[in-house]
Amino acid sequence: MSRPDIAVTGLGMLTPAGIGVEATWEGVLDGKSTAATSEQLAGLPVDFCCSLPHFDTAEVLGRRTAHRLDRSSQLAVVAARAALRDARLDPDTWDGTRVGVVIGCGVGAAHTWETQGRRLHEFGPRRVSPLLLPMIGPSTPAGEVALATGARGPSLATGTACASGATAIVIARDLLTSRQCDVVITGGTEACNTPLILTGLAQLGALSTRCDDPATASRPFDQARDGFVLGEAAAVLILERAQDTIARGHRPRALLVGCGSTTDAYHPTTPHPEGRGIKHALLTALTDAGLGASDIGHVNAHGTSTRLNDTVEARTLQAVLPHRPYVTSTKGVLGHSLGATGAVEAALTVLSIQHSLVPPIANLEIPDPNVDLNLVANAPVEQHVEAALSNSFGFGGHNVVLAFHSP
Incomplete structure (x- = not known):
């Protein structure tokens, strides 16, 4: 049997640019950084991050549910429910045994780890929540999404550092093409966005140190970039076989046509200097999609705003495209947003195809002279995009490239 086309039929997003797909898309098109100083990080070497606009999780999820979930799981459940509404799917009417869940997370329940750790050291074991273990497991976001939606098929967690969200989408595609779901x-x-995680990344030298001007700190591919800015987010995509989507009268936002997953096997945190794994992932995604390099009209780059990662990615894109x-x-x-960023950027790539708009790179003032790419700056570019790539790379040498096409 030939491989079925896979459709993206729904999106749900919560990002620092806004709560919901429309708010996030408008914020990204506006091209203004969301980075700001955080009171929670006061006194640390890096005291700023990108945080979600305030919204009441207890109001959205119910107080009891919100109380027993770490923030990462709360965001996943809210995004999943929104994505299902967008896909016009009703969990009350489906066969839950045919519905799967795959959610990626790179770090996990950091808020719960730090809060409960402080309670143990300051007040003793009786103040530690009996819900600690159910809250912090790496599979918890996937399990909670399944619980909230009645999805009783395979429920999986992916952990490939900053590529986790993209890896989840690859596995989801496989569950559909194999007809398990x-x-x-x-x-x-x-x-x-917690003190311990921020401190660890700062000690590693991965973060920008522009504490005097956080809004200009994240500047992918810019000559003056000095590190990334940590963010928080959740993004959920609903995937179905395209023929099933058409049969129920719903038009897909885009098609997921190819995936490429590789590992550098080079260094715990540094990409291969020649982009060996990245190049292989790009070429694999193109081959899997049945596309040539010239078919690609847009790339949503990993573009972390770190010196080495941007350079290696740019040189590899130059060679392949x-x-x-x-x-x-x-x-x-x-x-x-670490483990969420691959899913966020996949969703944004889908929106670029759907709306024929490529968002600008915030704070791109003087492009790195070593980067010879057609970078979008200052304002969105109107461009009909038939096919686009979304790149995600993570610590441990994990590389994932997703190829999307107009439906």
Whole structure:
């Protein structure tokens, strides 16, 4: 049997640019950074991050549910429910045994770890929540999404660092092409804007140190970039076989046509200097999609705003896509949400195809002279995009490239 086309039929997003798909899309098109100083991080070497606009999770989920979930799981459940509404799917009417869940998370329940750790050391074991273990498990976001939606098919968690959300989408595609599922709720979530995580990343030298001007700190591919800005987010995509979507009278937002997953096997945190794994992932995604390099009209780059990662990614894109498609990195606006970022950027790539718009890179003032890409700056570019790539790379040498096409 030939491989079925896979449709993206619904999106749900919560990002620092806004709560919901429309708010996030408008914020990304506006091209202004969401980074700001955080009271929670006061006194640390890096005291700023990209945080979600305030919204009451207890009001959305119910007080009891919100109380027993870490923030990362809360965001995943809210995004999943929104994505299902967008896909016009009703969990009360489906066969839950044919619905799967795959959710990526790179760090996990950082808020709960830190809060409960402080309680143990300050007040003793009796103050530690009996819900600690159910809250912090790496599979918890996927399990809670399944619980909230009645999805009783495979429920999986992916952990490939900053590629986790993209890896989840690859696995979801496989569940559909193998016909183990008819619908898969997939994406990524991360909520770790906490003192310990920020400190660890700062000690690693990964973060920008522009504490005097956080709004200009995340500047992918810019000559003056000095590190990334940590963010929080959740994004969920609903995937179905295209023929099933058409049969129920729903038009897909886009098609997921190819995936490429590789590992550098080079260094715990540094990409291969020649982009070996990235190049293989790009070529694999193109081959899997049945596309040539010249078919790609847009790339949503990983573009972290770190010196080495941007350079390696740019050189690899130059080699694989010499026709110079439009390239953006939305981390200039949203920051880097680690395990969620691959899903966030996949969703934004879908929106670029759907709306024929490529968002600008925030704070791109003087492009790095070593970066010879067709970078989008200052304002969105109107461009009919038939096919686009979304790149995600993570610590441990994990590389994932997703190829999307107009329906």
